[in-house]
Amino acid sequence: MNLKKYRELFPISQKGCFLNHAATAPVSYATINSMKVLCDQMQEPLGKHFYESLGILEHTRRLLAELLSANAGEIAFTSNTSTALSLIALSIDWKPGDRILVPRNEFPSNRYVWQNLKSKGVKCEFFDLDHPLSEVLESLDLSSVKLISISLVSYLSGQRHDINAFGAFCRKHDILSCVDAIQAVGTIPVDVHQADIDFLAGGAQKWLLGPMGCGYLYIRKDLIPKLHVPLVGWTSVRYPENFDLMQLDFSPEATRFEPGLLNIASIGGFKSSLEELKSIGWEFIYQRIQNHSIFLREGIKQISGITLKYPHEKYLSGITSFDLPKHIHPKKFQASLEKEGITVTTRNSIVRVSPHFYNTQEELIHFLSTIDKTFQKKSLFLTKEKKGKLQPDRWVLINGVTGTLGKEIALSFAQRGYNILGIGRNQDILKTLKNTIEKNYSLQFEFLTADLKNSYEVS
Ligand SMILES: Cc1ncc(COP(=O)(O)O)c(C=O)c1O
Known part of the structure; x- marks a missing residue:
């Protein structure tokens, strides 16, 4: 196996650390x-x-x-x-x-x-x-x-x-x-x-x-x-x-x-x-992609403040994703990786890394050490106003959020990146919804258990 020879087939491998094949991959x-x-x-x-x-x-x-x-x-x-x-x-x-x-x-x-x-x-x-x-x-x-x-x-x-x-x-x-x-x-x-x-x-x-x-x-x-x-x-x-x-x-x-x-x-x-x-050999390619995922997951587990999106080890894929720490600004984070020549996807506060067979372990180490360093940079921290509980421009209040329609509305806003303040009567459903939204979308879901038809509950 001559990885150097394989890397030379792909112009992108000579230009930077491209770890974004789950987006659109450059061709050979x-x-x-x-x-x-x-x-x-x-x-x-x-x-x-x-x-x-x-x-x-x-x-x-x-x-x-x-x-x-x-x-x-x-x-x-x-x-x-x-x-x-x-x-x-x-x-x-x-x-x-x-x-x-x-x-x-x-x-x-x-x-x-x-x-x-x-x-x-x-x-x-x-x-x-x-x-x-x-x-x-x-x-x-x-x-x-x-x-x-x-x-x-x-x-x-x-x-x-x-x-x-x-x-x-x-x-x-x-x-x-x-x-x-x-x-x-x-x-x-x-x-x-x-x-x-x-x-x-x-x-x-x-x-x-x-x-x-x-x-x-x-x-x-x-x-x-x-x-x-x-x-x-x-x-x-x-x-x-x-x-x-x-x-x-x-x-x-x-x-x-x-x-x-x-x-x-x-x-x-x-x-x-x-x-x-x-x-090049499909088995060889599959094996390298799996090894990259295992390596990345182990590396990510060592970095404090970040959590893997998919914690089960059994069915790994080429994609490894994690949530950014709450104090880090996703766009600034992405820009600081780009400065280091690293390309990944950040969507809201989720980071998706997707290396292919021709990426090297050195590139993965470069990525892991860069994120570790990046998290220390004060310039990347969210400002007080952004970090605080409420980000006024990104919040939506939904009354009746525990009903079928309310749930769909909440999920549709979450898909568009809105934090949600939900009001509903059923606390169990509110808790499940909070769990679903916070886990799947890395957004905040705050709730109030109340029936707004009863004026005594609105105080
Ligand atoms: C799971 C999945 N399905 C479909 C698509 C869209 O692919 P296309 O542009 O080929 O329709 C994407 C693109 O990112 C995808 O990730």
């Missing part, structure tokens, strides 16, 4: 060069390179299928993960009253596509997923549930789930299973057939070190002919080059979900990324 020289060649070809008539382009497309499909342990015929290319999720949502024969369950802390795409089915009478409901998935699934009300959609790895906390247990649970209860795998594929082995899931969506631009604008969709083979095809075009059919056929005869494969010519430069770049990572 080889990927850029493949895209440049394909872009140059666009100066010539399409016919000249058409069959070559089709070859690139099918080769990329096979590489991806191999990575997911799927059949190539079960893979469709899309422009991103969100489009893949939307296609799934629009392909199912929903009935009014059907329910969809989604973890509350999902990335927005995996909430919005399901909420968008409201006009069909379909209800998208959220559940808390801060314990191991199998425990949580067992506690859910499954009446009228048609589909459950989860991220295999949570984009913010890095919590990873047992995809096999998820697939088995959904199969047992005759519920469709959908997995957003963009934060997982490329960091851990994923076997869609073994997991027995129905749908999986992902994209090239994070852990697969591919370009933006290239997503993919896996659909279990026997489901393909049963689904509605929401977007149709000349390439959706069995014989796309025969323009004289008057029947709409869908392709028997997932390509029926590809409605026209695709972005070949992006897919060609993706092919190059997959080939490069495959030749």
Whole structure:
């Protein structure tokens, strides 16, 4: 193994300490060069390179299928993960009253596509997923549930789930299973057939070190002919080059979900990324990413004042997140890391670190020692006014917060970064809500147990 040689494949590794692959990852020289060649070809008539382009497309499909342990015929290319999720949502024969369950802390795409089915009478409901998935699934009300959609790895906390247990649970209860795998594929082995899931969506631009604008969709083979095809075009059919056929005869494969010519430069770049990572060795890559997570978690535990977002050791992912100490200003913290050449994500007071296989232990040590030093810097402390209990510009008061509507309103404000002052009658619900909001969003939730209809309670 020659890590130095591998690092030289990636221009970013020569420029700074990039620990942010869960965002959008910079690509390698080889990927850029493949895209440049394909872009140059666009100066010539399409016919000249058409069959070559089709070859690139099918080769990329096979590489991806191999990575997911799927059949190539079960893979469709899309422009991103969100489009893949939307296609799934629009392909199912929903009935009014059907329910969809989604973890509350999902990335927005995996909430919005399901909420968008409201006009069909379909209800998208959220559940808390801060314990191991199998425990949580067992506690859910499954009446009228048609589909459950989860991220295999949570984009913010890095919590990873047992995809096999998820697939088995959904199969047992005759519920469709959908997995957003963009934060997982490329960091851990994923076997869609073994997991027995129905749908999986992902994209090239994070852990697969591919370009933006290239997503993919896996659909279990026997489901393909049963689904509605929401977007149709000349390439959706069995014989796309025969323009004289008057029947709409869908392709028997997932390509029926590809409605026209695709972005070949992006897919060609993706092919190059997959080939490069495959030749380096997936097992080697998975192992290095796991080792980085273990190392980072151990280092973070040694730094006083910060807590890991996901404390369970069993299912680690490529993402390690922690809460900043209350006295540290998140934006100033991020800026001070940038000065040291370190790139991570900070969202509110959560810091997300996501190194890839080519990052070194020295870089992780540099990061850990920088945060330790940074926490001592007085210039990064929140001012008295900000640190004090109330930050007037970021607080919202919600009356009736313990009711169904009140809870949803509180969570929606928390997602937008507001601290909450909640008023409600049920102290147990208030305490649970406080726990959920403070844990998941690192915000303050203060409450008052009162019924404002009773004037004697308002004093
Ligand atoms: C879990 C998850 N799903 C979906 C997306 C969105 O991906 P895309 O831009 O490919 O739709 C992201 C992006 O950060 C993500 O983290």
